Amino acid sequence: MAFQYINRNEHLPATASEISDRFNAHDAWEMTDSERLALIGLLAKLRPECAIEIGIYRAGSLSSLSRYCKKVYALDIDPTCESQFRGKFQNVEFVTGDSKQTLPQVLAKIEASQESLGLVLIDADHSREGIQHDIDSILRYTPSAPLYIVMHDSFNPECRKGIKEANWSISPHVHLVELDFVAGRFLTKEEPESYKQMWCGFGLAILLPEKRNGNVIVHENESLLYQTTLRHSVYGSDNWWNPTYLARELKYRAKCLLRRRAPGFYETLRRKWGTK
Ligand SMILES: C[S@@+](CC[C@H](N)C(=O)[O-])C[C@H]1O[C@@H](n2cnc3c(N)ncnc32)[C@H](O)[C@@H]1O
Known part of the structure; x- marks a missing residue:
């Protein structure tokens, strides 16, 4: 994550030391300032x-x-x-x-x-x-x-x-x-x-x-x-003319179709093969 100037208490740095603190410590909030x-x-x-x-x-x-x-x-x-x-x-x-x-x-x-x-x-x-x-x-x-x-x-x-x-x-x-x-x-x-x-x-x-x-x-x-x-x-490279992408995309769409049309069967397969 890039530098985040606002800290988790929603405080904006107001002094030179607060600004340098923000550069030295990442507060592990996974969002940008905006x-x-x-x-x-x-x-x-x-x-x-x-x-x-x-x-x-x-x-x-x-x-x-x-x-x-x-x-x-x-x-x-x-x-x-x-x-x-x-x-x-x-x-x-x-x-x-x-x-x-x-x-x-x-x-x-x-x-x-x-x-x-x-x-x-x-x-x-x-x-x-x-x-x-x-x-x-x-x-x-x-x-x-x-x-x-x-x-x-x-x-x-x-x-x-x-x-x-x-x-x-x-x-x-x-x-x-x-x-x-x-x-x-x-x-x-x-x-x-x-x-x-x-x-x-x-x-x-x-x-x-x-x-x-x-x-x-x-x-x-x-x-x-x-x-x-x-x-x-x-x-x-995620384009239709890339065979790896196309195979991944088709597999995903088939999975979605199965999940929507036959949720019971989808669940059985998911448990059997451990797919997500
Ligand atoms: C990017 S972090 C969240 C950051 C937080 N919103 C923040 O900005 O401070 C993603 C979190 O989602 C959790 N997570 C991932 N998959 C999940 C799932 N299927 N169900 C519930 N939580 C999940 C992870 O354990 C992780 O703690």
Whole structure:
């Protein structure tokens, strides 16, 4: 992650020593400054009664969610997140497990208790299928208040595909989908292991209690930036005429089709072969 000037307490460095501190220590919040500001701005404006974070890691973004929301459900597959941060945030309920299973359970609980869900931050399984699964789970929920879905890493090609291919039209409550609410990053040599990879960026979807008229349009405010970057990135060979890519793409599409059309059979195969 590039330098982040705003610290996890949302403090802007004001002295020379605070600025040099920011250069010497990374606070392990996995978001850029523009993303932090956007998230804090949304939270401060919305003040959600209830929110969900999928992907805790070192509780960077969770610290802001906890500050602005009355109640937060924090989900992570890694049990050490819960043991590390339980007790540090009074209004956070930790849920450990794969979000494919835990998210539908949490949403059912929120629906049953009539809590007003105002924001979901998705930043967990970054595979195309993983993010799509998280979004599809949320789309089965009927919002009782405006619901903002913030999707991290929408600039990453796999995540972006997952967001684009989610079943947005299944929910009549979806009124807006924007892949580039905040634009992402093209990583430089300063992060040699990730050089020329594309990460970060916020996608945003807004669901309302009232039903929409017409179809859902998935907007891409920064499509030119995305396409140009993609051509120069490590993912540049992801083209239909590349046989490796084509084979991967066909396998993925067959899997999705099976999951949608025959979920029982898909689950049996998944358990048998241990595929994700
Ligand atoms: C990028 S980090 C989250 C960073 C955090 N939102 C922040 O900015 O401070 C991703 C987290 O998602 C978790 N994760 C990955 N796959 C998951 C899954 N299938 N279900 C739940 N959590 C998952 C990882 O354990 C990791 O802690």
